[in-house]
Amino acid sequence: MRARFPFFLQLLLSRAPFEQVFSCSFSVSMLPMRAMSQQARVSFRRGAALLTLLSVQLGAEAGHAEASRLAPELGYNYGDVETARILATSQSQRALSNSVSALYTNPANIVSTRVYHVAALLALRTPEAQQRTLGAAAVDSVTNGSLGAGFGINWSRQDPDGINREYLDGRLALAAPVSDSFSMGVGGRYLKLTQQGLGPLMESVASSGLGADPIVSDFGLDAGMTIQLSPMFLLSAVGMNLNNPGNGFMPTSSSAALGFTQDNLAIGADVTFDFTTWQRTTWRPALGIEALMGDNFPVRGGYRYDDGAKTHAFSVGVGYLDTSIAVDLGASRTVSGEASTAFAATFTYFLESNGLEASPTDSF
16 A cells, blocks of 8 residues: 655655745645535635735835834844744744644644644734735645644745845644654754845945845754643653754754643743854743633733843734634734834634544644
């Protein structure tokens, strides 16, 4: 019998051009439309239309903005990709994440639940940073019961009337359950970043970039593991950019996380140590909580301290989910240090695979 590989491995094994893989991450969500209920089809189209309208509006506003006064490293936010759930819980999801959020926080958690999800992401750090991100991602942990895979691609633009930084971030992750209580995962990241504006030093390589040539075109290696200590407690460890790319756009960091779950309540605590961004090792502790209200409405909140930037930030979020879709919103705001505001919206569609349909608890 031929082995069944996750959808993303099939794409890679076929040696499809990058452009085809990129377009597929968007178009695959349309494949099961005929099998969806009328209500799910309407919800899916409304969600996709809303994100499209928002992205068009952002593009129209870009030409009327002023240069950001926020330090570029704060607007860049360490290059982290934040789904609405990640943002709403202040990045405290490394032990509790699943589905698409696991792709960006802990690759081991891709197999924490059996899902086949496709998501669209819109994230804003505005008005201070003038940074916006559009992306798509998918996670498959059902096609092959012993291997899960995730793929994501995100385009971002930061401060178009200032430093004019633009970057493409691609992720691929694989995970496997070693036992019923232990999983491991590895992830690869490709970052291509250009900067064509004027920084604080005006015309210089250090401040204004290399014109159309990329400042960064490099790969990073991530790894993570999660141990279920008991039915209620999970422990995780994650390393990001472990190959040490040697630049502040892809900082090498390590994280430890503890998660608590009981019924419809989850609490996560994370601490991340950054070895690259600042002139010393800095740490970012975070605490997040989420509760599922009425089986369909997740409510979230979180807090994070950034030792490098010397900022305290609080976050909140809400969402709606059923057996076919999930719509999540998140927001974050610093309350000390330099002011920074962030928003994120994520629309996720749950695909059917091998007769398995995701339930609300699968994505919570």
